[in-house]
Amino acid sequence: MTMAALGVGALGLAACSGPSSVNSQGSSTGASAIDFSGVKPASEITFWTNNPGGSGDVTSKICTDFKAKEGIAVRIVPAGSSYEEVAQKFQTALTGQDTPDVIIGSDVWWFRYYMQDAIIPLDDVLKAAKVDVTAYRKGLIDDYRYKDHLYALPFARSTPLFYYNKSHFKAAGLPDRAPRTWDEWRTWAGKLQNAKTGAQYAYQFPSVTDYAGWTLQNILWGYGGGWSKKDSFDITCDSDNSIQALTFVRDAVLTDKWAGVSSNESTDDMAAGACSATIGSTGSLVGVQKAVGNKFEVGVGFLPGGPVTTHSVCPTGGAGVAICSRSSKDKQLAAAKFIGFLTNAENTIDLSAATGYMPVCTTSDTSKLLKENPLIGQAIKQLDATRPQDYARVFVPGGDQEIAKAVASVIQQGGELKPTMSKLRATLEGIYTSQVKPHV
Template sequence: MSKEYSRKQFLAVAGASLGTLAVAACAGPSTDGSSAGKPSASVDWSKIKPAASISFMSSHPGKSRDTELKLIESFQKAHPNITVNLITGGANYEEVAQKFQTSQAGNEVPDVVVASDVWWFRYAVSGTILPIDDLLKAVNVSSSDYVAGLISDYKYDDSQWAVPYARSTPLFYFNKDHFKAAGVPEQAPKTWAEFAEWAPRIKAANTSSPGYQNAYQYPAIAGYAGWTLQNVLWGQGGGWSKEWDITADSEASVRALQWVQDSIVKDAWAGVSSKNAITDLQAGAVSATISSSADLATTLKAAKEANMRIGVGFLPGGSASQSPVCPTGGSGLVIATKTSPERQLAAAMFITHMTNAQNTATLSAATGYAPVSEAADISAILSQTPEFATVVDQLKVTRTQDFARTFLPGGDQELAKAATRIMNEKADVKATLTDLKGTLEAIYTKDVKPKLKS
């Protein structure tokens, strides 16, 4: 597979060349249709009156529905002539993607949609969302108002397609009491090798506790295994891909995921959550896990109520690299193309309100999502929740996700299938990853490569 195209180069040509991207392997929104255009360029926004009503489709990431309602209320107080209707699009980003795609067949398209790191790109290339550069100018907001490393994730073809909203990194969560009982340091390990030394002692020290299961619990496969496992792969020098080259079956990648399987099957100090690993941790069933920073506030609250001491730290590194081994993730806010200019202008007013300095701090305090505004004051959050400093500090040492997850149609689902075979079904790691490589390369060859400029 060619190494010719970097992420930046690919995104620069994608708007013109990926409008007919096939999605036979993809459970999410289709990218069939006309190529992404720039309809906002022909609108004189100064002559448009904002609509009296718009809709906002969300999965309420990080259990944020109450916070979203609070932010909507503050928007409506600032703009009493605009009503915002909150729509629950599903329990997760994938369900929102499906519902938004389905809405394209009718006339009831939501004006603002929460778009995940995996799905926003397909919205853009299918022409179902607007580039928002001119809209941002119309509401007197600049892209420089946002954290550069976050808003740049939504830029391609010289256009801005979303503003960052519920952005996160995975964190290492651990039960300090369990660690103390084992006589290991009450801190996140620097490397997975270090944790592998601690884990048998942690499990032995706590196994008599009612309901106890494992020293470590991998997140449920359905909970974005392709996202979190990048950490282990990167630490060992592997990855799902290197730009467009699929590296899932490289020696380093096989070694990394063999270690994962061994921790579950051979060494037996780890397990895989059937539903929610962070809930397992809160219940005292496991001693450590990886989960989104969006779980920080609710986890610490639950721990306090249960008289449990929970700590958080950076993701562990590996033998090849200790940093950067942490991906970013989460979602941004996009504006639908298939609505009127009046609704699009009101939508622009709304998305910039939801993500301004004050409101991003409100969302961060309620959840653990990273503040997306450069001007956000998080001093109050840090005084109440010192652990939030880990979210902010780790954000500075993150790494761009592998193309195989974020840009191959259906790639994330294929990663999850492979993880299921390796972690739950005890399949041969090398053979599974070889099959995965073939599947991902077939997607690239059929759905992406023909669209790239030579």
Template sequence: MTQHLDRRHFLGLAGVTASAAALAACGGPSTSGTPVASEAAELDFSGVKPAAKIDFWSNHPGKSQDVEKAIIEKFHAKFPDIRVNLVTAGANYEEIAQKFQTSQAAKSGLPGVVVLSDVWWFRYFTNGSIIPVDALVKQLDIKLDDFRKSLVDDYKYKDKQWALPYGRSTPLFYYNKDHFQAAGLPDRAPKTWQEFGEWAPKLKASSGAQYAYIYPALAGYAGWTLQNNLWGWGGSWSKEWEITCDSPESIEALQWAQDSIYKNGWAGVSSKEAADDFSAGLTSSTISSTGSLLGVLKSAPFNVGVGFLPGGPKAETNVCPTGGAGLGIPSGITKEEQLAAGTFLKFMTEPENSAAFSAATGYMPTRESADMKAVLAQTPQIQTAVDQLAVTRVQDNARVFLPGADQELAKAAAAILTQQADVKSTMTSLKKTLEGIYEKDVKPKLG
């Protein structure tokens, strides 16, 4: 597989579909059916009156239900003729995807605004399930250039904007300052995993915690967070469409991770939520989303430190992926509902509300002009997440654009980190699986 096409080109391939079977395996929506036209018709909302009521579907990322309710109440005060009903549409992004797909098929019960994750949004696009928001951006004077460029550009295709960033995050390195101090370690995140490998025995010996480090739960995080390890060693899940998970560098990175558990004995794997394990004192450190920051700070009975993700022997910077979710508007609702949704979308993402959402959750402020002074005065750790945004890296195609691949990455990681499977043979098998997905579900649509 040597065909080289960048992410933006892939997003422009409107005919890409995936097999329903592959998607069923990873809990997402089917993308079978009629794909979106290659050029979306220009929408025109002139003369349209906003609908009186819309639903906002959210999974409340970062335990954000309270702040979402508060922002909605502010919206009602400013726009009393539009009522927004907050709906818990799922416990996670996958459950929202299933619910959204079901409503699409039934052609009823669709929301005005829906949360869509970095992994799922383009599948809505290829199905024609969401509209470009450019006409609404223009009519409602949404300041698109004030959004953080690296976040808003993730939802662009052929100069059209398909969503706006909302609960955007990066992984952070969380550490127990008290444990680090007791072990005589610097009050900072390690610069590399090799440096942490030198620190880990001291942490385990002095902290009383079960682990010096715990890997995030594999089902939801393996494909995302292990990109950090792979990139640090010079490896990757893929380079564009070339699957590289079995490269010597990738194998070396994952072998190091396995050794940290079985050979060196200072690491473990979270069974459910690493941030909770960390807050409970089970481990001295972990990697978790910036969206977990506020919850950790509130629940941990110790001093919490956060830092950039560690690098590896080949790369010490640009080893952190972005992630999270945006907000989109369905195509299967009336223009009146779409205009009401656009009005709410603008309000929800305005600088003041972006700052409030960040303060309540720890997610990135998506607007450049968001006044974060009060937030940072109360929670200075958020600045670390903002600073790390400058050295993030686009996720590997294999994780975000091969349908069902994220589940396959999780299975392979589980075999390596919880069953001590041979790393090379596991990665060789994974490569064949990923190439099969590419050959069957993606490559035929690239033409």
């Protein structure tokens, strides 16, 4: 497999079962060439999205501009408030006829769409639509490649960032920067707790029901562990290094008590002054800045490293856009033109300015963007220190939910760590063996 992975903004997933990974014929999915010669693009297509990061207005403007340029109308369908809700609606639609032409897909969903034969390989249709794929950041577009074919274009892309309250840091006598390691942060957390900043906790872990598998990968990698081995389905959530990392997390909450666990959005908690620092998506950046206003200055930095690994410990995140296999060729061609326009060098800058998601094209002029909001530059710089996500989270159907349940049982309910992670490993291995291995 030549896939990497994405990540995502903070959106709920607790009750979602998601699509089956098996296609309608129950056979292995394969890609074949699609001939678009002589095809004229349709005059109207539909786009199902959850408007990640509050991107509804900017996406609507891009669609208006696209119609003015190409004469193709795009009907935006708000298909849910999260990637999971969109996926559920798409799953239901696949049993009938009312499917979209363009579908948004996060890191944990696009591969399932692929295994269902629900989306098409884009190589031929992008060529027919004259979309230059070399303009995209290689590390982002390669996230959607499988068996030498491309299945989506990067759209709302992010990395997690370390967010902090500069006023609290100053009150605690801390440097104006993110900690370089989690060991350093443990020391800083104690100083913040003693500084009487008014915060309940020095640090707030993001809600464990909202992408614990994504936000905790950084800590596991720093300790030399992971949910699975790099670029492999070899599950390692109960390895010694992974247990050490999760012990750090558990002790921060239950023993040392310098950290809490958010019940909703940890970045909202920080904006409200309930904690001094947290990890959140870059797609939350603009929203955090608006929520904070003039109350304090927001600082951001790279994710901390660990005692084993200090570099390349940051996962990427966010979503891409794919084209539905049910659509007619004329709609697929129109859809290809649209997703190329939606994610081009100019429009990706507009999306970034409105939300905090990263520009996905190397040809984008980021000078104005960085001048208006320099903090976005930290996310762009951190791209050089990213690592593909663990397969156990993004390519095992339901893996993210299983990880979330296991983590919650340990750090919120006080469950035993090693037995819980060993049970999680068995569960993930079982899903892989029954749902993934026969189809890849």
